[in-house]
Amino acid sequence: MTPAISVTGLTRRYRDDTALNDVNIAISGGTITGLLGRNGAGKTTLLRILAGQEFPSSGSVRVLGAPPAENEDVLRRVMLVREDQVYPDIKVGQALRAASWFRPSWDSALASSLLDDFGLRASKAVKKLSRGQRSALGITIGLAARAEVTLFDEPYAGLDAVARQVFYDRLLADFAEFPRTVLLSTHLIDEAAALFEAVIVIDRGRVVLDAPADVLRGVATRVSGPSLAVDALAGGRPVWERRRLGSQASVVIVGPLSPDDRERARSSGLDLTPLSLQQVVVQAAAGVLAPVPQTDSETERASA
Amino acid sequence: MNTWVKVARYNLVRPANYLVLLWILPLSFAVGAVTVGRRPPHVASGYLISFFLYFAVLGMQAIGQSLPFGLTLGASRRSFYFGTALLGMALALVSGLVLTALQAIERATGGWGLSIHFFRVPYLLNGPWYATWLTSAVVLFALFAYGMWYGILWSRWGLLGTLAFIAVQALVVVAAVVVVAVEHWHVRSADGGPYAGLTALGVTGVIAALTVLLLAGGHATIRRATV
Numbered sequence: 001m002t003p004a005i006s007v008t009g010l011t012r013r014y015r016d017d018t019a020l021n022d023v024n025i026a027i028s029g030g031t032i033t034g035l036l037g038r039n040g041a042g043k044t045t046l047l048r049i050l051a052g053q054e055f056p057s058s059g060s061v062r063v064l065g066a067p068p069a070e071n072e073d074v075l076r077r078v079m080l081v082r083e084d085q086v087y088p089d090i091k092v093g094q095a096l097r098a099a100s101w102f103r104p105s106w107d108s109a110l111a112s113s114l115l116d117d118f119g120l121r122a123s124k125a126v127k128k129l130s131r132g133q134r135s136a137l138g139i140t141i142g143l144a145a146r147a148e149v150t151l152f153d154e155p156y157a158g159l160d161a162v163a164r165q166v167f168y169d170r171l172l173a174d175f176a177e178f179p180r181t182v183l184l185s186t187h188l189i190d191e192a193a194a195l196f197e198a199v200i201v202i203d204r205g206r207v208v209l210d211a212p213a214d215v216l217r218g219v220a221t222r223v224s225g226p227s228l229a230v231d232a233l234a235g236g237r238p239v240w241e242r243r244r245l246g247s248q249a250s251v252v253i254v255g256p257l258s259p260d261d262r263e264r265a266r267s268s269g270l271d272l273t274p275l276s277l278q279q280v281v282v283q284a285a286a287g288v289l290a291p292v293p294q295t296d297s298e299t300e301r302a303s304a
Numbered sequence: 305m306n307t308w309v310k311v312a313r314y315n316l317v318r319p320a321n322y323l324v325l326l327w328i329l330p331l332s333f334a335v336g337a338v339t340v341g342r343r344p345p346h347v348a349s350g351y352l353i354s355f356f357l358y359f360a361v362l363g364m365q366a367i368g369q370s371l372p373f374g375l376t377l378g379a380s381r382r383s384f385y386f387g388t389a390l391l392g393m394a395l396a397l398v399s400g401l402v403l404t405a406l407q408a409i410e411r412a413t414g415g416w417g418l419s420i421h422f423f424r425v426p427y428l429l430n431g432p433w434y435a436t437w438l439t440s441a442v443v444l445f446a447l448f449a450y451g452m453w454y455g456i457l458w459s460r461w462g463l464l465g466t467l468a469f470i471a472v473q474a475l476v477v478v479a480a481v482v483v484v485a486v487e488h489w490h491v492r493s494a495d496g497g498p499y500a501g502l503t504a505l506g507v508t509g510v511i512a513a514l515t516v517l518l519l520a521g522g523h524a525t526i527r528r529a530t531v
Contacts, residue, residue, distance in 0.1 A: 048530070048531075051375075051376075052375070052380070053375055053376075053530060053531050054530045055528075055530065070380045070381060070382060070527070071380070072307060072378070072379070072380045072383060075375075075378045075379070075380055076378040077378075078378070079376075079378070080376060082376070085372065085373065085376060086372040086373065086531070087372075087373050088317075088318060088369040088370045088373055089318060089369060090317055090318045094317045094318060095373070097317065098313075098314045098317050098373075098377060099377055101310045101313060101314065101377075102307075102310055102314075102377040102378045102379065103377070103378065141376075
């Protein structure tokens with residue numbers, strides 16, 4: 001099956017800066033994918049290129065089977081919700097009305113309902129909205145457009161926890177009813193982790209991790225407890241991180257633990273904590289995808 | 305609905321910018337009528353320039369303010385550009401018609417009873433109704449297209465890009481003046497007749513050709529613009 005988004009050898013250079021460097025990704029249709037990475041990693045550039053708002057320096061980009069740049073057949077089916085969206089001097093209701101003209105699957109009832117949920121008034125000027133309210137407007141347009149490919153770039157900047165939960169709930173509910181391809185860039189990884197079917201991590205313009213979320217959730221476990229027991233369990237296994245403090249030690253073991261391993265850990269008084277998606281992403285962004293060799297140093301952390 | 309029409313409609317979603325047009329004519333006319341003086345020929349048509357210049361402002365605003373959200377809505381750069389140009393052309397045609405009608409009234413009333421020449425611009429807008437309509441619409445649209453080009457440059461390349469654009473134009477104008485002076489070309493006839501041997505309709509034709517160049521330049525620029 002043709003992926004909804006297919007990027008091959010994508011590079012974007014700005015004078016002396018390379019925002020994206022030989023990026024290759026393929027995202028299946030009808031999935032929610034997390035696009036994660038540090039500030040300045042290249043996430044926004046990638047999303048802008050996918051939405052036809054920026055041009056690649058080299059490489060191939062296909063969205064819904066065709067290059068998006070200046071391709072209206074694709075552009076009307078792709079929606080990018082940007083944290084830094086610039087609006088003309090219009091009111092909230094006018095922005096929604098304009099969106100309804102361009103978007104073939106626009107749902108006015110959903111838009112009105114989201115306005116209510118976010119406490120936005122249609123008569124309010126966009127320039128008078130707070131940062132969080134502008135984010136809420138972007139989310140409203142992004143969800144009500146029901147675009148086949150919806151790209152969210154830090155969509156909830158400035159939104160409070162309640163409003164963010166509204167976003168997650170409404171996205172999931174609408175996604176269940178009208179499946180589409182969603183690519184969500186966020187720094188609130190653990191908060192949004194439950195949404196993701198796959199995760200792509202970009203660091204300094206390169207894809208450093210591209211895997212199903214389920215695989216990543218069980219990919220590593222932190223083992224803490226008496227040093228001897230920790231070393232015994234970790235012996236011969238790939239390890240990401242190793243810390244030692246007196247007689248206590250903590251390591252991050254890569255790979256699944258068998259029931260026997262868990263029983264050994266329990267009987268040795270070891271504490272097992274699965275690494276959260278955010279912790280896995282931090283490791284990936286730091287370039288720590290290779291195991292760390294065992295040393296006797298007091299505290300040690302892998303570096304890129 | 306065609307995307308060009310949607311873009312034109314999107315530009316009109318906030319009508320305030322365009323409603324200013326309704327106020328410029330009576331205000332500039334009032335200023336002209338008060339300041340024209342008692343001595344003939346009572347020509348106050350210079351004040352009409354404000355109406356024409358506002359079209360450049362409209363073109364600039366249409367692109368500068370609306371482009372980023374327009375692309376987010378799903379329009380291509382090409383559709384956004386020509387949809388906005390379509391709006392400018394429609395406004396120019398309607399405004400030209402209004403100017404033509406007001407010129408006819410001015411003629412019929414002997415200059416509004418005050419012998420004022422406001423809508424009868426010597427040489428350019430002083431012929432038959434169709435010539436007035438055509439010339440005013442072409443000039444208004446040319447200014448709109450010129451403003452759009454500035455809007456694109458400002459939106460994408462900011463102050464530096466806009467200043468560079470102005471500098472290049474200034475160089476072209478200076479070069480043209482130097483060539484005319486060195487070659488001793490007579491741009492205007494000694495008896496105050498047509499410029500470079502052109503009638504008002506001839507000038508309209510030249511401006512129309514320039515407008516095509518402006519549109520081509522603006523389109524080539526917006527195709528490279530990112531938001």
